[in-house]
Amino acid sequence: MILFSSFAPLLRPGAVLPLILALALSACGAPQEVTRAPDPALAHYAAVEDDGFLIPEVVPGYATPHNRRMDVAWTGEEPAGTIVVDPWARWLYLVEPEGRAIRYGIAVGREGKGFRGNAVISRKEEWPFWQPTANMIRTEPEVYAQFAAGMEGGLENPLGARALYLYRHGKDTKYRIHGTSNASTIGRKTSAGCIRLFNQDAIDLFDRVPLGTRVLVRSPEQSLAAEGAFVELENGYLVPAGSPEALAFEERQAKAAEAEAEVFTQIN
Numbered sequence: 001m002i003l004f005s006s007f008a009p010l011l012r013p014g015a016v017l018p019l020i021l022a023l024a025l026s027a028c029g030a031p032q033e034v035t036r037a038p039d040p041a042l043a044h045y046a047a048v049e050d051d052g053f054l055i056p057e058v059v060p061g062y063a064t065p066h067n068r069r070m071d072v073a074w075t076g077e078e079p080a081g082t083i084v085v086d087p088w089a090r091w092l093y094l095v096e097p098e099g100r101a102i103r104y105g106i107a108v109g110r111e112g113k114g115f116r117g118n119a120v121i122s123r124k125e126e127w128p129f130w131q132p133t134a135n136m137i138r139t140e141p142e143v144y145a146q147f148a149a150g151m152e153g154g155l156e157n158p159l160g161a162r163a164l165y166l167y168r169h170g171k172d173t174k175y176r177i178h179g180t181s182n183a184s185t186i187g188r189k190t191s192a193g194c195i196r197l198f199n200q201d202a203i204d205l206f207d208r209v210p211l212g213t214r215v216l217v218r219s220p221e222q223s224l225a226a227e228g229a230f231v232e233l234e235n236g237y238l239v240p241a242g243s244p245e246a247l248a249f250e251e252r253q254a255k256a257a258e259a260e261a262e263v264f265t266q267i268n
Helices: 005-010 016-028 040-045 134-139 141-147 199-208 220-227 244-267
Strands: 048-050 053-055 070-073 083-086 091-096 100-105 117-126 162-168 171-180 189-191 195-198 214-217 230-232 238-240
Touching: 040 199, 048 199, 083 220, 091 199, 100 195, 100 199, 117 171, 134 141, 162 199, 171 199, 195 199, 230 244, 238 244
Parallel strands: 083 214, 171 195
Antiparallel strands: 048 053, 070 100, 083 091, 091 100, 117 162, 117 214, 162 171, 230 238
């Protein structure tokens, strides 16, 4: 409660009522909106309408510096126009002329489910039809059996807004580079084996590469030589080995192991 008696000597006659009204209005009025300047680094990930579908904005927390599309220097041997996928660093590069490349954050397959080696993009689809493979249905029927007949293109389709189909020796490998509406998976190891991008990035890559584009998937040894080592945190994201985040994670792991060993000792 505000007491006006202590302020009375400072107020002119008749000034108390306007002051009361001003305080009341400021208390009851709508809070002021705080506007924030947009982050230019996130401009790629605004909501966009595409072929009748409204692709939602990527939540900024998912568009981490590791996951964002960006122009970077390229020192590899692959020529311009090549797609280089690094599942171990969770990046995809489109090699550009003059020692540059566009780097995209990706989600990769769980252990044992990733594509390896070389391929060629022999098919491109916008808002593609999706159907799980027989192997997917056999190994995870609780997830994929309900979609055995396939799914038309759309926001709920696992292939997202665009798909690039990888072929080897003229045959479909069943692996794709594609979009996803589940932005939380980008930067993590969660997919059934294909390479996922934010839908906005899938559209960008799709528009840049023609049929016949060569795709190279790095081995662990090639990744280590090109990118260095990474550490996977509890949230599934990667950070460079030796970074403050990696060291803090390793300290947490060591403390957890010590606590577990102490409990085991007490029980036995």
